[in-house]
Every structure is written in structure tokens, then in C-alpha cells.
Amino acid sequence: MDLKETCIATTAVYDGCLLHVRRDTVRLPDGGESVREYITHPGAVAVLALLDNGNLIMERQYRYAAQREFIEIPAGKIDHGEDILITGQRELLEETGYVASEWIHLTTTWPCIGYGDERIEYFLARGLTQQKRNLDEGEFLEVFELSLAEAIEWVRLGKINESKTIIGLFWLEKYLQDWRA
Numbered sequence: 001m002d003l004k005e006t007c008i009a010t011t012a013v014y015d016g017c018l019l020h021v022r023r024d025t026v027r028l029p030d031g032g033e034s035v036r037e038y039i040t041h042p043g044a045v046a047v048l049a050l051l052d053n054g055n056l057i058m059e060r061q062y063r064y065a066a067q068r069e070f071i072e073i074p075a076g077k078i079d080h081g082e083d084i085l086i087t088g089q090r091e092l093l094e095e096t097g098y099v100a101s102e103w104i105h106l107t108t109t110w111p112c113i114g115y116g117d118e119r120i121e122y123f124l125a126r127g128l129t130q131q132k133r134n135l136d137e138g139e140f141l142e143v144f145e146l147s148l149a150e151a152i153e154w155v156r157l158g159k160i161n162e163s164k165t166i167i168g169l170f171w172l173e174k175y176l177q178d179w180r181a
Contacts, residue, residue, distance in 0.1 A: 002029055005036070013037070018077065041118035045087040046075035046164050048106070048172045049098055049125045055145040056172075057096050057128070062140070070162045071154065073169070075120070084121045092125060094134050096143045101127030106171050111163060122168050124175065148173060 005026040014021040020040040028034055049057035062069050076091035078084060085103055092098055106122040135141070146154070151169050154160040160169070 004029065005034075008033065018042075037115070039112075039116040039118075041077075041116055042080065043078040043084075043119045043121070044075055044164075045078060045084050045091060045121045045123065046073050046168050047088050047092045047123050047125050048073055048168050049092055049096065049100065049128055050148075050172075051128050051145065053145075055147050056151060056169075057092075057098060058144055058146045058151065059095060060142040060144065070165075071160045072162050072165045075164060078121075085123070088121070088123045088125065093131065094136065095139075095141060097131050097133030098125075098128045099131055100125035101129075104175075106168075106175060109167055120164055120167075122171060124172060148176070 005028055007024045008027055009025045011023045012020065013023050018041070022038055022040060024036045024038075026034055026036050051057065057074065059072050059074055060069055061072060074092050074095045076087065076095070078087045082090075084105075088103065089099070092100065102125070104124040104126075106124055109120050109122070110118070111120060112118055133143070148169065151160060152173060155166050155169060160166060
């Protein structure tokens with residue numbers, strides 16, 4: 001069965017700096033028509049930065065849309081035409097001041113498929129050395145270390161409740177237990 005929907009017409013509802021809202025008229029698999037509204041996003045890279053002592057580099061950051069602070073793994077948007085590894089390396093250095101000698105791509109997730117096209121690429125970064133961080137203008141965050149076991153416990157306790165970070169922590173836990181190369 002072919003489930004593909006084909007765009008007949010598209011309208012730009014809103015074009016922002018980061019997000020773009022579209023309204024498309026689509027042809028359905030049965031020949032009918034419907035409307036699909038969605039947000040386009042350039043995608044992001046999330047980094048599980050693992051220190052030699054076994055701790056992760058974590059961040060505490062205020063997120064305006066949710067009006068609260070979150071504990072997160074380092075992450076950032078993919079610049080137009082940028083390779084995802086370069087994005088991960090750039091974001092890790094900018095936000096935390098660390099560079100890594102080893103990068104392993106873990107997975108790709110699509111967090112909001114019902115209304116957006118954002119994808120998140122996850123990397124494990126090891127062989128970390130600290131340099132000078134260079135936050136984006138208007139970006140404020142605290143960087144700290146946390147063991148993976150404690151981070152998983154913080155998920156269970158609700159101290160870590162941001163989905164990108166939860167997915168990354170569970171992938172890392174599985175990778176280190178079962179898929180270690």
C-alpha cells in the first residue's frame with residue numbers, strides 16, 4: 001500500500017530566523033485532498049561528551065518557551081550546508097569549551113513528526129580536552145559533570161525531563177552496556 005502524500009500547493013505562513021511554518025495542500029493516497037500544517041527546522045546535533053573519568057559533560061540552561069531551567073546534554077542547530085560532525089564539534093566547543101579526539105555517531109531521531117521536520121543527530125564524543133568556550137551571543141548556561149548512573153537516576157526522579165537528553169542518555173547507556181566496540 002502506498003501511503004505517500006504529494007504536495008499540490010504550499011503557503012509560507014511564517015518565516016522566522018530559525019523556524020518556518022508551512023501550510024500545504026496534499027493529495028492523499030486515496031486521491032482525496034487535505035491540508036498539512038508543519039514547522040521546518042534545520043535539524044540539530046546532540047553530543048554525549050564522556051570524560052576519561054566516566055562522567056558526562058552536562059548543561060543547565062533556561063529555556064524561554066517552557067519558562068524554566070533544564071538539565072541537558074550539549075546540542076545545537078545544524079547550520080545550512082554544514083556536516084553534522086562539524087556541527088557537533090562546533091557546539092561542544094562553543095557551549096562547554098571541550099574538544100574530542102573520538103566521535104561516534106549513535107543514532108538519528110525525529111522528535112516531532114506530527115508537526116515538524118526536525119531531526120536530531122546523536123554523537124558520543126570521547127578523548128576530551130578542555131579549551132576555552134565561546135558561547136553564542138545571548139546564550140547563558142552552566143556546565144558541570146555528572147556520572148551516567150546519576151544522570152539516569154535524575155531521569156527517574158524527574159530532574160532531567162527534556163526528551164533530547166533522555167533519549168541520548170538511554171542510547172549511551174545501551175551503547176556502553178551492549179554495543180561497545
